[in-house]
Amino acid sequence: MNRKYRKTIIAGNFKMNKLPSEIRAFAEELKTLVPRARWCETVICAPFVDLPLGMKYLKEARISVGAQNMSEHPKGAYTGEVSGEMLRDLKVKYVIIGHSERRQYFGETDLTVNEKVKAALELGLQPIVCVGESARQRELGLTEALINYQVRAALAGVTEEQIRKVVIAYEPIWAIGTGNTATAEQANEVNRTIRSIIRGLYGARTARATTILYGGSMNEKNAYELLAQPDIDGGLIGGASLVPEKFAAIINAANQE
Ligand code: PEP
Numbered sequence: 001m002n003r004k005y006r007k008t009i010i011a012g013n014f015k016m017n018k019l020p021s022e023i024r025a026f027a028e029e030l031k032t033l034v035p036r037a038r039w040c041e042t043v044i045c046a047p048f049v050d051l052p053l054g055m056k057y058l059k060e061a062r063i064s065v066g067a068q069n070m071s072e073h074p075k076g077a078y079t080g081e082v083s084g085e086m087l088r089d090l091k092v093k094y095v096i097i098g099h100s101e102r103r104q105y106f107g108e109t110d111l112t113v114n115e116k117v118k119a120a121l122e123l124g125l126q127p128i129v130c131v132g133e134s135a136r137q138r139e140l141g142l143t144e145a146l147i148n149y150q151v152r153a154a155l156a157g158v159t160e161e162q163i164r165k166v167v168i169a170y171e172p173i174w175a176i177g178t179g180n181t182a183t184a185e186q187a188n189e190v191n192r193t194i195r196s197i198i199r200g201l202y203g204a205r206t207a208r209a210t211t212i213l214y215g216g217s218m219n220e221k222n223a224y225e226l227l228a229q230p231d232i233d234g235g236l237i238g239g240a241s242l243v244p245e246k247f248a249a250i251i252n253a254a255n256q257e
Helices: 020-033 047-062 084-090 100-105 112-121 135-141 145-153 184-202 204-209 223-227 244-254
Strands: 010-013 040-045 065-066 092-096 127-129 167-170 212-215 234-238
Touching: 010 212, 010 244, 020 047, 020 244, 040 092, 047 065, 065 135, 084 112, 092 112, 100 184, 112 127, 112 145, 112 184, 127 145, 135 145, 167 184, 184 204, 184 212, 184 223, 204 223, 223 234, 234 244
Parallel strands: 010 040, 010 234, 040 065, 065 092, 092 127, 127 167, 167 212, 212 234
Antiparallel strands: none
16 A cells, blocks of 8 residues: 555445345444544445445445446446446445456456446546456466556546546456455556556556555455555455455554554
């Protein structure tokens, strides 16, 4: 983390977990466990149907609210989809774009990711853009080339003004939900690469100010070491975000002096 130049963010990704009726208890429990997060912004990216209650109870617990996806289309005949404008109407702040589960199971491509990123930014939503390699791609030595392509594709057409609202999350696919966390060095190395790509695209000052998260089996045990790395500005946390005690411990690791 480097709090001097950029914001630290601890973001939970509930995925398809937590009922609307479970949101209030979660928020209240987290609030008692983390009375005041001094150094980091806490975010919960909840299922769409949880968002209205999230805007009430999570906000009361000083937690920002995010969605996990949005349509690249503004409105119209797209049965089952949710638009960015709908999220904005609820005053949702963040939206995860291009999570590997969306790329893997729902056919999202680097091009749709780019369309969604631009649509979110035009509406004033802050995208948390996910990039990351598979185990095979890492074995073949393709990590850097792939990350380079994914970041450039996601940000194509994003202006210098807009990039300030973008959060990037490095999420190696082999680490998500597997318990195989990247080592702190592996994660920091890719985050540093992402920062240098941003530097090449937008300049040193913007690169220094960009929040770049790590995600992939981050938990209460490994968070401290990961977050101590200079280019890891926070976490995107799946499994461990569902349990208030574990998520609180990660937030506390981000609050370390
Ligand atoms: C995620 O889904 O973004 C994630 C990082 O999941 P987990 O923490 O469970 O690996």
